[in-house]
Amino acid sequence: xxxxxxxxxxxxxxxxxxxxxLRTIRAAGRQAHLALALxxxxxxxxxxxxxxxxxxxxxxxxxxxxxxxxxTVHGIEMLVFVAALVAWLPRIDLLLSGLLAVIGTVQxxxxxxxxxxxxxxxxxxxxxxxxxxxxxxxxxxxxRHARLLRTS
Numbered sequence: 001x002x003x004x005x006x007x008x009x010x011x012x013x014x015x016x017x018x019x020x021x022l023r024t025i026r027a028a029g030r031q032a033h034l035a036l037a038l039x040x041x042x043x044x045x046x047x048x049x050x051x052x053x054x055x056x057x058x059x060x061x062x063x064x065x066x067x068x069x070x071x072t073v074h075g076i077e078m079l080v081f082v083a084a085l086v087a088w089l090p091r092i093d094l095l096l097s098g099l100l101a102v103i104g105t106v107q108x109x110x111x112x113x114x115x116x117x118x119x120x121x122x123x124x125x126x127x128x129x130x131x132x133x134x135x136x137x138x139x140x141x142x143x144r145h146a147r148l149l150r151t152s
Contacts (some may be wrong), residue, residue, distance in 0.1 A: 025086065034140070044129045070108060107124035
């Protein structure tokens with residue numbers, strides 16, 4: 001009988017904020033995500049330089065450096081996605097980070113292609129560059145927005 005007079009909860013109670021340790025991990029993930037996206041951008045430019053040096057006569061050392069840099073950048077692309085998951089970024093950034101990892105994998109696979117298919121390898125490098133730049137742009141915008149919220 002006492003239950004008949006229980007108050008009705010119209011709006012759910014607010015969820016408690018994430019524990020401090022989780023907020024710290026997410027903040028570190030956001031910083032790592034931005035740093036890794038910037039590293040991909042720099043890495044693509046380094047690879048363009050190295051393959052250009054090879055084509056203009058720098059020798060097989062430049063081609064080997066291009067391959068090594070390519071595998072390194074590909075690993076960083078994968079870490080961008082992991083950092084996005086750790087940081088629990090907005091859905092669009094999770095999607096773009098996952099797409100970066102997938103397109104980066106396809107781009108690496110196309111390096112062994114011949115003729116017309118192999119020509120897609122440098123084209124996909126431009127897509128990788130664009131995705132990494134978009135992620136870096138979003139991250140800087142989030143940081144700027146958070147800074148404005150703290151000061152107001």
